Amino acid sequence: MVDAGALPLSTAEVAQLRSNTPGADNVVHLNHAGSSLPTQATLDTQIHHLQREAMMGGYEAADEAADRSDQVYASIGSLIGADHNEIARFEQATAAWNAGFWSIPMKRGQRIITANAAYGANAVAFLRAVERRGVTIDVVGDDDSGHVDVDELARRVDSDVALIALTHVPTNGGLVNPAAAVGKIANNASIPYLLDACQSVGHLHLDVDEIGCDLLSGTGRKYLRGPRGTGFLYASEQMIERLIPDHPDHHGADWTTLTDYELKPSARRFESWEFSHGGWLGLGNAVDEALAIGTDRIEATIYERADSLRKRLRAAGFTVWDLGARPCGIVTATGNGLDPSAAKTALQARNINISVTTPASTRFDATNRDLRDMMRISVHYTTTEAEIRHAVAALTEL
């Protein structure tokens, strides 16, 4: 359970954490939902491993780092309340999500229940499953505050539902979907539940037991501040024997006889043999740093910054589009005649990073709300009030 009284990081703590982040004073980075800035230690972890690979050979460097590499599973497990055996490494959240998604048995005529916040890649996979498996997609609408309507979702559950697939925090804003309430419905009906936590891991305090998900996907480069090209899948121990990966290799499975193979009894069945060892070790370092700070304090700090940013944007005449009772650190805005892409380019010329979210990344929501391109300004615990003031002032001048 997140500690509701968790204190945001103090100014001195943020200053200390920024001093370990080489990019922090180099750029006003407000694109943590795209890819965050790593610490020097995370960078060093990767560089050190790359150097060992270059000096002694990649396989030999992997052997040397084997214990540390194993420890990364335990670190990610601690982060989300899982066992190390329930974690599989991936090179991105989408690959992790797809591995989980395609391992769920689905029969022709069954439904996949999802919500408006569904991420583009996931929606494309749903459409592919419509073609390949003959399932249908059932998109549950929003409640008055913009969360997935949990009561409506409960009403749609019956014996023909193959999967509930929810995006926790969407790519296009600060909505935090009620993942645990959906988990209760899924668990009561014994329906597999896949949570896309790509934008929430490292951002919000997560506990897979509280959420009740069977599968959860995450990425390294965003709020975890890990390297690009890293991610992970959580697959619950209770479910694992029923989850058959679509394309296991001889790492995820043992090739036991000429005609047979045996899947690993853990989440490792989803992995492939080759990966970026330096990236994985760097991710481990980033996760350990998040654990040392405390995910509840990270969450509290991000909320504080995001509240401030939204207030300043509104005061400067912008429209803020984020849904939900208490939106998190991803802030979307338009207004004052600014074209979002032009604004992004102009801000970059002033050394301020933001991004632009387009309807194609979240078509259910974009269609439902008739959204156009929006500026996406995402804060982290390293973001300072001065940076927020500076960015809003720059937007106002534009």
Ligand SMILES: Cc1ncc(COP(=O)(O)O)c(C=O)c1O
């Ligand atoms: C909600 C959500 N899910 C999944 C992804 C995909 O993550 P990755 O690029 O690591 O595959 C993103 C990326 O923006 C996202 O916002």
